[in-house]
Amino acid sequence: MAEDGxxxxxxxxxxxxxxxxxxxxxxxxxLIALRLRAYFRPRMAGLPDDVExxxxxxxxxxxxxxxxxxxxxxxxxxxxxVARYRLTDVYRRRGRxxxxxxxxxxxxxxxxxxxxxxxxxxxxxLGRLLGTLxxxxxxxxxxxxVEGYSTEEAAARMxxxxxxxxxxxxxxxxxxxxxxxxxx
Amino acid sequence: MKTDDLIGLLAQGAGRTEPAGDLxxxxxxxxxxxxxxxxxxxxxxxLVPVALWPVSGTFAKLSYAGIVLFGAGLLLRRLGRPGAAVxxxxxLIAGTLAAVAMIGVADLLRQPVAGWPMHILGxxxxxxxxxxxFLSVPVLAVMLWSARALAPTRLRLAGxxxxxxxxxxxxxxxxxxxxxxALTFMALWYSLGMALATVLGAVVGxxxxxx
Numbered sequence: 001m002a003e004d005g006x007x008x009x010x011x012x013x014x015x016x017x018x019x020x021x022x023x024x025x026x027x028x029x030x031l032i033a034l035r036l037r038a039y040f041r042p043r044m045a046g047l048p049d050d051v052e053x054x055x056x057x058x059x060x061x062x063x064x065x066x067x068x069x070x071x072x073x074x075x076x077x078x079x080x081x082v083a084r085y086r087l088t089d090v091y092r093r094r095g096r097x098x099x100x101x102x103x104x105x106x107x108x109x110x111x112x113x114x115x116x117x118x119x120x121x122x123x124x125x126l127g128r129l130l131g132t133l134x135x136x137x138x139x140x141x142x143x144x145x146v147e148g149y150s151t152e153e154a155a156a157r158m159x160x161x162x163x164x165x166x167x168x169x170x171x172x173x174x175x176x177x178x179x180x181x182x183x184x
Numbered sequence: 185m186k187t188d189d190l191i192g193l194l195a196q197g198a199g200r201t202e203p204a205g206d207l208x209x210x211x212x213x214x215x216x217x218x219x220x221x222x223x224x225x226x227x228x229x230x231l232v233p234v235a236l237w238p239v240s241g242t243f244a245k246l247s248y249a250g251i252v253l254f255g256a257g258l259l260l261r262r263l264g265r266p267g268a269a270v271x272x273x274x275x276l277i278a279g280t281l282a283a284v285a286m287i288g289v290a291d292l293l294r295q296p297v298a299g300w301p302m303h304i305l306g307x308x309x310x311x312x313x314x315x316x317x318f319l320s321v322p323v324l325a326v327m328l329w330s331a332r333a334l335a336p337t338r339l340r341l342a343g344x345x346x347x348x349x350x351x352x353x354x355x356x357x358x359x360x361x362x363x364x365x366a367l368t369f370m371a372l373w374y375s376l377g378m379a380l381a382t383v384l385g386a387v388v389g390x391x392x393x394x395x
Contacts, residue, residue: 018201026195033187056190061395063194065335067204068265081266085337126185144197151197
């Protein structure tokens with residue numbers, strides 16, 4: 001993943017996002033989504049319709065596990081390991097034996113910006129899944145993530161502490177990721 | 185939901201990334217469970233008085249288990265961070281096992297051949313590895329639980345690392361009550377006990393650690 005400057009483009013955004021810059025984090029995730037799409041597509045040749053589901057699922061995982069990236073190491077290595085794990089998990093869920101050799105390559109055959117925007121709608125509706133979460137988690141996610149309240153405001157509206165709110169948002173997203181994983 | 189909408193949702197209110205408090209979980213969990221393990225050893229075997237430690241080889245056992253614990257803990261921590269290199273902790277663990285194996289053989293070769301069975305088996309050979317495994321089960325749960333907060337991508341290896349760390353803690357606790365002084369005994373049976381815990385961790389790892 002190193003040669004085409006992906007790391008150089010991603011790392012500053014990722015680190016700014018880590019320090020709380022949400023616009024940078026959003027840009028980092030968009031860059032990552034393109035990369036994931038290019039990575040998964042040739043490796044899921046038999047399941048082209050599921051590529052976007054896997055992209056979304058992996059973005060959720062990346063978001064939830066982002067603290068496990070050691071800032072001293074390249075973010076693209078971390079990202080690749082996570083993407084590879086999610087892909088292996090899909091193979092395992094589908095009962096497919098073994099993982100293709102191409103999975104080991106760090107390089108991605110498709111140009112990183114191919115098939116970007118037009119392919120961005122998944123078959124599975126995460127929005128609908130969001131509605132199935134327990135009320136507390138769903139409300140916390142909606143206030144902070146959809147309506148854009150700050151964590152303090154959202155906590156005050158729900159009458160809970162900021163810590164509880166953060167835990168609910170995290171648990172809710174975690175549950176979403178698990179629901180997504182067990183659906184297939 | 186479109187992927188761009190999902191990205192917006194994830195970024196909205198994401199805030200600063202809090203560092204993963206993995207090591208804290210592990211150490212805290214171990215500190216909570218270790219006294220119970222020593223208590224179990226005290227009730228089951230009785231503790232070896234500190235004055236007898238030079239005779240019972242307790243220093244050697246504690247050092248051995250301590251180094252393995254450090255190596256396995258480091259390995260688990262690295263395995264929980266996708267893309268992190270694991271060569272160093274693996275080399276530390278392999279080097280420690282090899283060194284202890286050589287110490288065990290050298291210690292045996294210094295004994296007259298007639299004394300070998302006693303030197304190898306001691307009085308408690310069949311008990312020792314199973315006791316270590318038994319002691320390590322609760323702390324294995326703690327290790328796996330703390331690893332779940334991370335993002336292990338090699339689940340079997342991560343399970344094995346958790347098992348080895350738990351086995352090393354089990355050995356640490358067992359050493360407090362074990363009066364077998366022979367280094368050969370330690371090299372064989374302590375290693376076997378930790379290996380059993382490692383296998384247990386490797387078996388349950390892929391089930392427990394999935395995310």
